Amino acid sequence: xxxxxxxxxxxxxxxxxxxxxxxxxxxxxxxxxxxxxxxxxxxxxxxxxxxxxxxxxxxxxxxxxxxxxxxxxxxxxxxxxxxxxxxxxxxxxxxxxxxxxxxxxxxxxxxxxxxxxxxxxxxxxxxxxxxxxxxxxxxxxxxxxxxxxxxxxxxxxxxxxxxxxxxxxxxxxxxxxxxxx
Numbered sequence: 001x002x003x004x005x006x007x008x009x010x011x012x013x014x015x016x017x018x019x020x021x022x023x024x025x026x027x028x029x030x031x032x033x034x035x036x037x038x039x040x041x042x043x044x045x046x047x048x049x050x051x052x053x054x055x056x057x058x059x060x061x062x063x064x065x066x067x068x069x070x071x072x073x074x075x076x077x078x079x080x081x082x083x084x085x086x087x088x089x090x091x092x093x094x095x096x097x098x099x100x101x102x103x104x105x106x107x108x109x110x111x112x113x114x115x116x117x118x119x120x121x122x123x124x125x126x127x128x129x130x131x132x133x134x135x136x137x138x139x140x141x142x143x144x145x146x147x148x149x150x151x152x153x154x155x156x157x158x159x160x161x162x163x164x165x166x167x168x169x170x171x172x173x174x175x176x177x178x179x180x181x
Contacts, residue, residue, distance in 0.1 A: 001102050001126045002033060002041075005072060010100060012042040014070040016085065018051040018077035021145050026076040026104075044070045051081035061088040072100045079109035086118040095120040102126060 005013065015030055017023040027046055034041035047064045050057050065088055073094070077085060082103060089095050101123050108115065108125045115123070154160050 001074065001124075002037070002039075004124070005102075006039050010072045011040060012044055012070055013072035013074055014044050014068050015046045015074045015076070016065075016068075017046070017048045017075070018081040018085075019048065020076065020078050020081060021149060023048060023076050030074065044068075051077055051084045053084055058088065061085075062092055065089055065092045065094055068094060071098055073102070075101060075103045075107065077103075077107055079107055082107040083116050083118045086116075086120055090118070090120070100124065 005011070015027060017026060027048075030043070034043055045068070047068070049060055049064055051061070061084075075082065075085065086095060086101075089101075095101075099120070101120060103123060103125050105125055150160060
């Protein structure tokens with residue numbers, strides 16, 4: 001992704017992410033890369049928001065996307081979220097000639113099926129070599145993502161909910177329960 005951006009002197013860009021698991025790692029990687037690169041990158045902004053169709057989300061998405069002043073956009077989200085994002089981006093005029101969108105392969109979905117109409121023409125997808133990993137390693141990474149999520153939840157909320165509870169539940173667990181220490 002960065003090699004192509006460097007080749008075409010696309011040095012100024014915006015990162016757009018959903019809350020899809022791993023988005024913090026994605027942003028951290030980009031920051032780390034540009035901080036250690038000899039090329040002078042300009043990260044204009046990082047926009048992270050809920051990309052699910054909802055009246056309130058639509059207003060927020062429109063407002064955030066209208067602030068973008070870059071022509072190169074690096075995206076991290078799921079396939080369904082990408083459809084939503086590109087629909088919103090089209091409505092605010094960020095799709096078409098002059099805009100370059102980079103998305104990871106997870107947002108593309110099945111490469112054997114035509115992309116949704118909401119995906120812009122000229123979209124660039126980066127396919128990592130994760131497909132070469134064994135199933136065992138992919139499962140290990142998936143479990144690690146879940147563990148990181150639980151760890152983050154515990155740091156934010158101070159407890160880990162029971163399996164049958166809702167994560168949004170305001171009820172705090174008993175402090176006598178050793179599982180929550």
